[in-house]
Amino acid sequence: MEEGSVKLKHISKSYDKQTFAVKETSVDIQPGEFFVLVGPSGCGKSTMLRMIAGLEEITAGEIYIHGKSANDTPPSRRRISMVFQNYALYPHLTVEENILFGLKVRKVPKKEQLRLCLEATDMLGMTEFLKRKPRELSGGQRQRVALARAVVSQMPICLMDEPLSNLDAKLRGQMRTEIRQLQQKLGITMIYVTHDQVEAMTMGDRMMVLKDGEVQQIGKPLDIYNNPANEFVANFIGAPPMNITEAEVQRDGSLRVHHNNSLTLLPASSNMKMHLGVRPEHILLTKTQETDWELSVKISTVEILGNETLLTFEVGETLWKAKIPGQWHYEKGQVTTIHINKQHIHLFDGRTGKMLPESVGVARKPAAVQGGASI
Amino acid sequence: MKQQAADILDTKTLTVQDAIDKYKVASTKTWWQKTGNYRIAFLYLLPSLLLFSVFMFYPMIYSLYLSFFFTDAQGTASAFVGWENYTYLFQSAAFRNSVGVTLLFVLYTVPSSVIIALFLALLANEKLRGIGLYRTIFASTLGMSVAASAVIWLFMFHPTAGILNAALTSINLPALSWLQDSTMALVSVAITTIWMNTGFSFLILLGGLQNIDEHLYESARIDGAGYFYRLRRITVPMLSPTLFFIITITFINSFQSFGQVDILTGGGPAEATNLIIYSIYKEAFIYYQFGPASAQAIILFGAVLLLTLLQFKFGEKKVHYQ
Known part of the structure; x- marks a missing residue:
């Protein structure tokens, strides 16, 4: 296997031998790939990253880095660089000394050190700050020093643990693109931990969604967005989250949402509890050629953001959200009709939360939509 | 051109001032109301000021006063002698011996106290099972009075019944006369002092170690930096x-060591452990020479102050505050 690849085989981590922090994870990360580990806090994503770094013991399973078994390789021999959430800059050293720390440890010749340092700081626009101490820098500049430290190490794999979470929203957006560009320019493998689904969606070539130490889904961001493997993923990826409602399956195989309009399933699969999900951005307020299902709802709140309007309304007992472009004025309690294309409906098993295969759910390909809404 | 620029500047500053003047409203508060916070602050300070005045400032000033006088046996100033007490001290071989012994004692105790405490703190900072027990043990000398510790060591130093000589003879080494030999006595007092200092220094250093961000070490480990x-x-x-804090505190403490000297050696043998503080005590409360004793106290105070200031001036450059 190639340099820069990371392969996990049934990796598990347990601190107390009773519960898993990370459970049987297997994945192949390709050289030059931007791979994102995403999940809510406490899902084990940082633990997994730290196991890849060698900072945390692996309880079970195997890890291969650069194609070689790395279970017992110390962190310094894994040829990785790491950017920490709080940047881990040495407060008593200047920016330059911070950047050169690793090179000094590895006894890189002085001339080479200087060249690499200038190259990295130039790349990140930090040349004028070389003599400053970290405390004299802003959050964004510290972040850049941490990145420069990773760049200067010239390691083929870079690990990042929520590097943007200490920055303000605007800077975060900017650094997102910068990190992505940097990774592409250097052609290194990036393994990136975040709890922010926006970062996962925009930066990653592929991502792994984790929950309670278990892998929920691995795939390209758009594939995960379009075909979430289960309710958790559907909820976690996308903002606002997907609307999910319990739905009843009728004897004739049609589906009802809280005594509202029913929807025919193809083929019929009765006696199943199901959950129906629709993304807020797939709800329309007007009937178009594409929409083929409608629901009558009661508006409960309206948030007008200028370019778009967030509507919250009651669908039976649950609250749904809709993201509608433009500015819409509604009164609380007003009853209106929403329109949905059946293609955009996701169906999940009511007990396990798993996405139902297309044959059971509403077919997502237009050709398979035959029944239409039975009103 | 220059004139114009100055004009612009002038009008600009004027406009700001004008704007302020235009909308300024005179405060309706009286002077008494405005200074209310100062009175409250003073009230909060009052208890400490009182205590400090009675137990610190008054004795200090009174010592300074006494150092210029001859006194009677009750310690009442009887005759003004100017600098005579001081000149007497500098001519006295006993005082010079005291100064030498004190400096040697500081040299023995400060570096070793700090290094031992740092070593123990580094050990106790490792995340191991049952490390809490060791932390308690290492810190325990903090809770022990000077008298108790000195008595414990007195037993251990005992020439025949002491555990130290028992240990030495058991490995076929000659027994030492710990407190009776004039060179060893100072070393023995120093050992006791180091042992007493360790608990406090250990605790503070351990706290300092635990404040260091773990990620710094992880980052260094990834770079391949070894333990040392x-x-x-x-x-x-x-x-x-x-x-820096620990060195300063230990330094001042060493200069002021008294209890262990009193219990272990009483300044002997042959004044070999007659530290300045002990010499002050003997001068004042055994010989009733309050004048020279006060002069010694003032000199000690001045010396410690000067050395601490020097330490701040030169040592602080090497200190990295975050």
Whole structure:
């Protein structure tokens, strides 16, 4: 296997031998790939990253880095660089000394050190700050020093643990693109931990969604967005989250949402509890050629953001959200009709939360939509 | 051109001032109301000011006063003698011996106290099972009175029944006369003092170590830095404010060691452990020479103050505050 690849085989981590922090994870990360580990806090994503770094013991399973078994390789021999959430800059050293720390440890010749340092700081626009101490820098500049430290190490794999979470929203957006560009320019493998689904969606070539130490889904961001493997993923990826409602399956195989309009399933699969999900951005307020299902709802709140309007309304007992472009004025309690294309409906098993295969759910390909809404 | 620029500047500053003047509203508060916070602050300070005045400022000033006088046996000033007490001290061989012994004692105790405490703190900072027990043990000398510790060591130093000589003879080494020999006596007092200092220094250094961000070490480990490299390049610089504090405190404490000298050696043998504080005590409360005793106290105060200031001036450059 190639340099820069990371392969996990049934990796598990347990601190107390009773519960898993990370459970049987297997994945192949390709050289030059931007791979994102995403999940809510406490899902084990940082633990997994730290196991890849060698900072945390692996309880079970195997890890291969650069194609070689790395279970017992110390962190310094894994040829990785790491950017920490709080940047881990040495407060008593200047920016330059911070950047050169690793090179000094590895006894890189002085001339080479200087060249690499200038190259990295130039790349990140930090040349004028070389003599400053970290405390004299802003959050964004510290972040850049941490990145420069990773760049200067010239390691083929870079690990990042929520590097943007200490920055303000605007800077975060900017650094997102910068990190992505940097990774592409250097052609290194990036393994990136975040709890922010926006970062996962925009930066990653592929991502792994984790929950309670278990892998929920691995795939390209758009594939995960379009075909979430289960309710958790559907909820976690996308903002606002997907609307999910319990739905009843009728004897004739049609589906009802809280005594509202029913929807025919193809083929019929009765006696199943199901959950129906629709993304807020797939709800329309007007009937178009594409929409083929409608629901009558009661508006409960309206948030007008200028370019778009967030509507919250009651669908039976649950609250749904809709993201509608433009500015819409509604009164609380007003009853209106929403329109949905059946293609955009996701169906999940009511007990396990798993996405139902297309044959059971509403077919997502237009050709398979035959029944239409039975009103 | 220049004139114009000045004009613009002038009008600009004027407009700001004008704007302020235009909308300024005179405060309706009286002087008494405005200074209310100062009175409250003074009230809060009053208890400490009172205590300090009675137990610190008054004795200090009174010592200074006495150092220029001859006194009677009750300590009442009887005759003004100017600098005579001081000149007498500098001519006295006993005082010079005291100064020498004190400096040697400081040299024995300060570096070893700090290094031992740092070593123990580094050990106790490792995340191991049952480390809490060791932390308690290492810190325990903090809770022991000077008298109790000195008595414990007195037993251990005992020439025939002491555990130290028993240990030495058991490995076929000659027994030492710990407190009776004039060179060993100072070393023995120093050992006791180091042992007593360790608890406090250990605790403070351990606290300092635990404040160092774990990620710094992880980052260094990924770079491949070994234990001693990390110790030298990360731990010591990051710990420098704490180390500086500990060195200063230990330094001052060493100068002021009294109890252990009193119990272990009483200044002997042959004045070999007659530290300045002990010499002050003997001068004042055994010989009733309050004048020279006060002069010694003032000199000690001045010396400690000067050395501490020097330490701040030169030592602080090596300290990295965050």
